[in-house]
Amino acid sequence: MRDMTLSDVAAVCAIEQQVQPHPWTLGNFSDALRSGYRCLVDESQHEILSYAVLMPLIDEAELLTIAVAPSWQRKGLGSLMLRALLDGAREKKLRKIFLEVRVSNLAAIVLYRAAGFVEIGRRRGYYQTADGREDALLMACELTGDARG
Numbered sequence: 001m002r003d004m005t006l007s008d009v010a011a012v013c014a015i016e017q018q019v020q021p022h023p024w025t026l027g028n029f030s031d032a033l034r035s036g037y038r039c040l041v042d043e044s045q046h047e048i049l050s051y052a053v054l055m056p057l058i059d060e061a062e063l064l065t066i067a068v069a070p071s072w073q074r075k076g077l078g079s080l081m082l083r084a085l086l087d088g089a090r091e092k093k094l095r096k097i098f099l100e101v102r103v104s105n106l107a108a109i110v111l112y113r114a115a116g117f118v119e120i121g122r123r124r125g126y127y128q129t130a131d132g133r134e135d136a137l138l139m140a141c142e143l144t145g146d147a148r149g
Contacts, residue, residue, distance in 0.1 A: 004039035063099040100136040
């Protein structure tokens with residue numbers, strides 16, 4: 001796990017295009033880096049396997065995006081990336097992380113719950129889909145310093 005750099009953005013964006021229905025652009029990732037957001041990548045033999053972007057807000061943060069390359073999914077990399085973000089947030093003395101997730105993204109919801117996130121609300125019709133709109137679950141994780149979140 002390491003900090004994302006501008007030279008990683010093209011590879012990250014290629015993964016994003018494969019895994020997100022409404023992907024971020026090169027500009028979105030570049031802007032996140034320039035804004036000082038916590039941007040991480042995990043790589044093996046110079047290939048980006050996963051990435052995440054966390055936006056700090058005083059003593060809290062919002063997980064803006066996290067993804068694993070399709071050929072590396074279901075191997076625990078999402079969990080490792082999420083754990084690295086949570087550990088880094090604790091080191092920075094952040095007290096809570098928020099996120100939004102599509103209600104249909106059951107794998108992500110399971111991942112977030114296992115890391116200590118709990119549902120705190122719902123945004124009706126938040127995400128666009130091919131058939132219309134889909135709700136987002138709002139989730140939060142208290143960063144108390146214990147192993148679960």
